[in-house]
Amino acid sequence: MTACRPERMSEARQRVAEAEPGAGLIAHGAGRAYGDAALNSKGRVLMTRRLDRFLAFDEATGLLESEPGASFADLLQCFLPRGWLAPATPGTAFATLGGAIANDVHGKNHDRMSSFGDHLAWIDLLHPSGETRRVTPEADPQLFQATVGGLGLTGLIVGLGLRMMRVPSPAVRVRERRCRDLDAFLAGLAEARARATYSVGWIDGVAKGSALGRGILEEAEPEPSAGAMSQPRRAWRVPVDFPGFVLNGATVALFNAAYYRRVPTGGRERIAGYRRFLYPLDSLSDWNRIYGAGGFYQFQCVLPDESAPRGLQRMLEEVASSGRASFLAVLKTLGGEGRGYLSFPMRGHTLALDFPRRPGVEELLARLERLTLDHGGRIYLAKDAALSPEGFRAMYPRLPELRAVLERVDPERRMNSDMARRLAIREGDA
Amino acid sequence: MTLERAWLVLGGSSAIARAFARVAAEEGSDVLLAGRDLEDLERTARDLRVRYGRAAEAIAFDATDVASHAAFVETVRSRADRFDVMLAFGLMPTQPSIDADPHLGIEAIAATYTGAASVLLHLTPALERQGEGRVIVVGSVAGDRGRLKNYVYGSAKAGLHAFAQGLRARLFRAGVQVTTVKPGFIDTAMTFGMKTGPLMASPEACARACLRQARRGREVAYYPPVWRLIMLIIKHIPEPLMKRMSF
Secondary structure, eight states, rough: OEEOOOOSHHHHHHHHHOOOOOTOOOEESSOOSSSSTOOOOTTTEETTOOOOEEEEETTTTTTTEETOOOHHHHHHHHHHGGTESSSSSSSOOOOHHHHHHHHTTOOHHHHHHHHHHHGGEEEEOTTSSOOEEOOOOOHHHHHHHHHTTTTTTTOOOEEEEEEOOOOSSSSEEEEEEEEEEHHHHHHHHHHHHHHHHHHEEEOOOTTGGGTTEEEEEEEEEEEEEESOOOOOOOOOEEOOOOOOOSSSSHHHHHHOOOOOOOOTTTTEEEEHHHHHHOOGGGGGGTTGGGTTTTTTEEEEEEETTTHHHHHHHHHHHHHHHHOOOOOOOOEEEOOOSSSTTEEEEEEEEEEEEEEEOHHHHHHHHEEEEEEEEHHTEEEGGGGGOOOOOHHHHOOOTTTHHHHHHHHHHHOOOOOOHHHHTTTOOOOOOO | OOEEEEEEEETTTHHHHHHHHHHHTTTTTTEEEEEEEEHHHHHHHHHHHHHHOOOOEEEOTTTTOOGHHHHHHHHHHEEEEEEEEEEEHHHHHOOOHHOOOOHHHHHHHHHIIIIHHHHHHHHHHHHHHHEEEEEEOOOOOOGOOOOOOOOOHHHHHHHHHHHHHHHHHHHHTEEEEEEEEOOSBSTEEETTTTOOOOBOOOOHHHHHHHHHHHHHTTTTEETTTTHHHHHHHHTTOOOHHHHHHHH
16 A cells, blocks of 8 residues: 655646556545545545645634645634534544545434434535536435445545534533443433534443443533633543553453443533543544454444344443453434445444454454344444444445445546455456 | 734745744744645644734745746745744755656755755845844754764754854854754655654644743754764764765
């Protein structure tokens, strides 16, 4: 794999023009996808982080025009003081806006605000043919739907129009409470999705038996006015790759139990800035090094509401009995389908779990893929490194529509990635 | 509209220059971005207006077209009553490519040294009349010692360092401060893909250091500062030994 990092549009155009058919080129933003979505071992990656300029902002409507390499942290820093926020954001502020389009990211307010692609006025797309086109949902719905959640395969995203959201203050009021088991958790989430702006659950992935599925449910509402707000915590950094023995069943169980008890039985309430609330892990730089040099897999699936209680129970049992230490896992609700052919969301419950990469974990992931399919769910491609092509096709029924667009805009396959090859996103790829 | 005062950033498309423009605008300065790629400069100008609400404009400037420099100075003066200067351009082809095609070496010298000296000579009378202000000249640690791997670019920066020393004395008499900053490895297009290890610094940090050192009135600064020590050692390697070394 070779890499380039254009600092100007003229160089980006040149690199796209040079892309070789088959080997191809793929955009690489902040490198926050957990799998191979933005890797291209047979060809080249184009790093977009230096194309990070805001080009225009309309204070009256909140419409922002930006280059693709700007991050959510840039957005927060620039616009939160003026009372504007991205309506949909992933769990890390390091992610870029281009990456947010390519993965149609969602946040803790999906029931209210849907995913990132729903807030785009346009996408400026540089095709492998060398042509740059402004793609809107109205003028070219197929190309728009192929690009939102399209993993960068329709061309290089070189610009976007994002409709920002007004917020009354830079803070939210967060309510946390314990849920003693999965049933309590699901009941809590059902209430939360009906009334709260933001809701997310932290689940203890190693708890078994009567404690299976226990965790902490967090709800948050925008604070009407900026009152006394806690100062941002200092950022800590994980300085080295942890040796493998640090993270085992016992230490994770200990950590998770302590994390669970952090919230008093009666619950608690606090005011938190958006940065701290939306991006809790960002205050621990290089947190992935906790998993050691071997790294980790993340598994994230969504199950439709009807099958979620049963499916989640089966998955959590599978994980707990596997003894694969999984750190805090995340469980939250999603509101509905995204705009893209490969958008992840559907109305249902989404579960995310980390697994240190050790022998046997691939087999566990295969069992979780099977369970996802059996319960009518799908796996989030932004997090994925293990899904099978067959599983992928079954989970993403609109794949033929994406293929038709790719055939139109990139018949020579000049845009390509390891993920596209692994999942055979294009027909005949392997 | 004429600005009251602005930072004139020469070579405004380089990563250090772009970062500098942001730092300066963040601290409340208006900015004139000068360079060849007007499409790119205009984007940076828009970014400065959106992010920091400062005035920012792009101006056409070609370092190697020295005949245009007199007119360029007039343009600058029509855009800003007073200005400070950040000179942040250079052309560094790889040494092997220069060894294969001497013209690349001539081009590197023409942009990095001749172009820089020419535009500074043309700007100096206006700075003298202004009677105050700051000039930052971005040099390079490569200019401190000629090396097998980078001696053409190094010689151009060495020339620029000497030029800045003299200019510093001349402008000192007019109340204008000249600061030479010698960056080591900065994470820019110039060093992208090099194996530089932990010594790599970000353009943002380098830009902040440039502004800080200029404000402090420093004559010469290294960034990151450890390069002062590294170059002290390298400068003292005896020539009979140096010629045998291959870095």
